Amino acid sequence: MQALLIYFLTYFLSAHGSLTPMKIAVVSGYGSLEPEMQSQLQNSLNWFQSAFLVHKSSHPVQISDIYERIPEYQKFSSVLVQTPLHRQNIRIKGLKSLLEISDFTVFIVAQDPRRCAREPDLLAEALPIVLLPDTRFYYDLFRHETLHGLGYGLIVDKTGLTDKPSEKMTWHGANGVGHPENRHFLDFDNFALKAGKEHFGCSNMKGIPADGERKNHLNEYVFGNELMTTHLEPSGNIFSWISVGIIERTYNGDQQWYHINRTYITPEADQYSYGRNFGCVFLEKSCHEFIRFTEATKPNFKTAPFCSRNHKNVNLRYFYYFPIFHEFQMCYKLPNSQKLYKISDKGCEMRRVIGGTDNGGQQRECPIIKHLPPMYEIVQCPPPPGG
Ligand SMILES: [Zn+2]
Structure with a gap:
């Protein structure tokens, strides 16, 4: 099977008007994915349209933007479009009206396996699509990747207001021996921090622990089966109130880009129980110290x-x-x-x-x-x- 990488294009310039459910579409020049994956992709699009409210952008993406950013799309005369409701082949010229309606469009590009070998991080993103045949996993994978596409963990706070310095700390192992570790925090944490403090029962929580210096994900150790950690659980991952806070605060400029529909998201977000009330020691020290304390x-x-x-x-x-x-x-x-x-x-x-x-x-x-x-x-x- 062909390895695929998902490519994202979206513009949120001078948005105006009232909030409406986000219109989202996936475009592929390479035809359909395997049937089960394609239907999980459609389910994930449904989730985004139900969970996300946006202001309409007054500067939609143009076909020329796509040709410039993804030159391989110049060779297609027709493409497959997947929306939350429909799947349809359209002439490439028809993309213009799709881009005008759509708030967010995902383009699927072919991935050169050699590039995966050169860039280990790409491998991590692209390989699970090929290797793991669990259907719930695809649903979460598409949600995870599309959230990155919307800017989660990839856009940096240009004002620097929510950028927190990393911290050096000492973790003690089972034998009591201490070793130095670094702690990093995600940008755009000011909404999420309130949810984090409540979840972990730690009113002094400093920031939202990230996966590393690059700050693309929630920290796996701290957040477990949350949807936006580095590793997805095959059995299911939860979009928590902490991620709601991160994605809602992910914007540059003076207007918020995304608003989450709370009624829709509550049943899922309230299920998140990993680390609940574990306290500050869990966030700052080793598991051995946490257990002993x-x-x-x-x-x-x-x-x-x-x-x-x-x-x-x-x-x-x-x-x-x-x-x-x-x-x-x-x-x-x-x-x-x-x-x-x-x-x-x-x-x-x-x-x-x-x-x-x-x-x-x-x-x-x-x-x-x-x-x-x-x-x-x-x-x-x-x-x-x-x-
Ligand atoms: Zn990721």
Whole structure:
């Protein structure tokens, strides 16, 4: 199969008028993707049209802009256009009226595999399309890439107002030995920071931790299954209130480009639970420090997916004057199921967790609960029979 790279073109100059659902289209000179991918692409376009409200631009993209930016499109006499509702081949001249209606147009370009080999970051973006056949994954991949196309993590704050300096810090490993690490923050964080403070329960949160010096993504270690981290989970990724804040604040000039439809996005954004109320120590220190600190200060707090003694609950009762410690095992269950699975000490493994992309990726070795599914709820196991 041909490797594909998605190319984005959009202009948001002197927008005016009222807010309307964003009209979005994908244009390909190379025909349709594989049927399942193409339909997930269409689903992702539906998501954008429902979630994003924009002002109409008074300077739509011209065909000449496309020929200049993507010269290979000069050779096509017709192209395939995918919108949230339709899929249709049109003459290249018909693009003019499409570009006038569309607020945002994505152009699919052929990708030279040799270029992927030269640029490892391109490889990361282009290869999953070829290798991973999970349908939900395509939906998230198209959402992730299109959000970049809209400017998420790629446009920099020209005013420098939201640009935060990187920080040096020390993380302590399982053996207590400290090693230096760098922390970077995304631009355009002033809406997202409020959501971040609430989510992590850290009112002193300094900024939105980024993947590295290039500040293209949310940090994988901190944000887990969020849609805009460096790695997509095959089982599903969530567009959180933090990403809502980043994309709404992503604009230069004096007018906001994107407004998110809160009614539409709430059911998804409210599902985001990774790291909820983990506190400032989680954001600033190693997983080992986070686990130890939480065990010492909040013995009932669940640190999953990180292993902790806290997942064993000890219940103290008295028989006359004698204390009796009753140990409860913690379990987890899947969202739409009542079946319980035990979390045992043996079910813990040291796993490398991706922190960022600096120096080939900051790696953290963290104790993670084995076989924990991506969506779960931690509950108390039922007491053993007769206990
Ligand atoms: Zn990305």
